[in-house]
Amino acid sequence: MTSLHWGYWKNRDAINLENLKKAQTHYTKKLAKMIPDDVRQILDVGCGIGDNASYLVNKGYDLTCISPEIKHQAALRKIVNGQAAFQLTGIEDYSYTGEFDLALMSESSNYFDADIGFTKLQNLVRKEGYILSASIFRRAPTKQYLSFHIENDWVASAKAHGFEVVERIDITEQALPNVALMKSIVSTYIIPSAELFGKYVSGSKGIKARTGSFFLNPSIKHMVDFFNNGYGGQMSNPDLFRKHASYIFYLLKNNS
Ligand SMILES: C[S@@+](CC[C@H](N)C(=O)[O-])C[C@H]1O[C@@H](n2cnc3c(N)ncnc32)[C@H](O)[C@@H]1O
CATH class of the missing domain: 3.40.50.150 (Vaccinia Virus protein VP39)
Structure with a gap:
């Protein structure tokens, strides 16, 4: 950058x-x-x-x-x-x-x-x-x-x-196209990747994976929530911003 x-x-x-x-x-x-x-x-x-x-x-x-x-x-x-x-x-x-x-x-x-x-x-x-x-x-x-x-x-x-x-x-x-750009990056890459990662971690077997899932899943949920409903969501919503x-x-x- x-x-x-x-x-x-x-x-x-x-x-x-x-x-x-x-x-x-x-x-x-x-x-x-x-x-x-x-x-x-x-x-x-x-x-x-x-x-x-x-x-x-x-x-x-x-x-x-x-x-x-x-x-x-x-x-x-x-x-x-x-x-x-x-x-x-x-x-x-x-x-x-x-x-x-x-x-x-x-x-x-x-x-x-x-x-x-x-x-x-x-x-x-x-x-x-x-x-x-x-x-x-x-x-x-x-x-x-x-x-x-x-x-x-x-x-x-x-x-x-x-x-x-x-x-x-x-x-x-x-400046608003920047908000639209964030929206597109968040919805195309960040949320799907986080959700996919969350599913992968939850579906994995073994003690290490289960421990990882225990710690990681709340963080992933938190991140998805941040981008859907929290500050990240506000910063990537052109209509709300306007x-x-x-x-x-x-x-x-x-x-x-
Ligand atoms: C979003 S960046 C903007 C950087 C740059 N001015 C630009 O236009 O690309 C915000 C900047 O403010 C700085 N900053 C944060 N707290 C500050 C403070 N208390 N006093 C001065 N600068 C601060 C950050 O370190 C960062 O350099």
């Missing part, structure tokens, strides 16, 4: 893994186009495996990347080839004596509390600097999609910390 985000799909592209790669590249370009002209130094908050950072480095920006996941450190180092700084930390514990022109949050803002994030970024982003965010939001306080911020609450938190909205672009329709969630690019300006 060369990227962790959902991508920006073009209308006529067939929904398959090859076109996911194209959509992910298109997403990075689309997001980068929103960067204002007076930006040079960027903090990539939750950089993942570094494909956005690599694109931005090649465009001439100075990148500092942070992520609390150790595997991202190695992946990023490989992709940016020493051309971007990396710190193994979440935003909550990150400190820096200087200031950035822009903080990028590409599918990372939902991993931390909005107030904590904006409090940190208020000090890390220079006056009249920016936050560029790409994120899934809940439309209202529903039970579904609980791991995402409610959009109005997140914007209210941004404003309370001195960030005003400069631009808002709704890309829900362009009803309760949205995918928004935001450019915010620090007026504090």
Whole structure:
């Protein structure tokens, strides 16, 4: 995998893994186009495996990347080839004596509390600097999609910390093919394989197989349930996603 985000799909592209790669590249370009002209130094908050950072480095920006996941450190180092700084930390514990022109949050803002994030970024982003965010939001306080911020609450938190909205672009329709792709992968491969594996384990003879079956079957049931009724099911249901969630690019300006 060369990227962790959902991508920006073009209308006529067939929904398959090859076109996911194209959509992910298109997403990075689309997001980068929103960067204002007076930006040079960027903090990539939750950089993942570094494909956005690599694109931005090649465009001439100075990148500092942070992520609390150790595997991202190695992946990023490989992709940016020493051309971007990396710190193994979440935003909550990150400190820096200087200031950035822009903080990028590409599918990372939902991993931390909005107030904590904006409090940190208020000090890390220079006056009249920016936050560029790409994120899934809940439309209202529903039970579904609980791991995402409610959009109005997140914007209210941004404003309370001195960030005003400069631009808002709704890309829900362009991101949704990714949900359809997940649905097709889950229903074509994951659930049938898990069920088949479960049947194989239950049908096997011998003490080892019976012990394996005892431990494995609940996990398999749990996994199938996760994809049918749980979070995995929500993330692979385009109609449910459209009803309760949205995918928004935001450019915010620090007026504090
Ligand atoms: C879905 S990935 C997105 C990666 C990348 N930005 C992209 O667009 O492909 C979420 C990223 O947020 C990072 N993350 C998780 N918790 C975080 C935190 N508390 N502070 C900053 N980043 C965090 C994860 O380690 C991961 O790198």
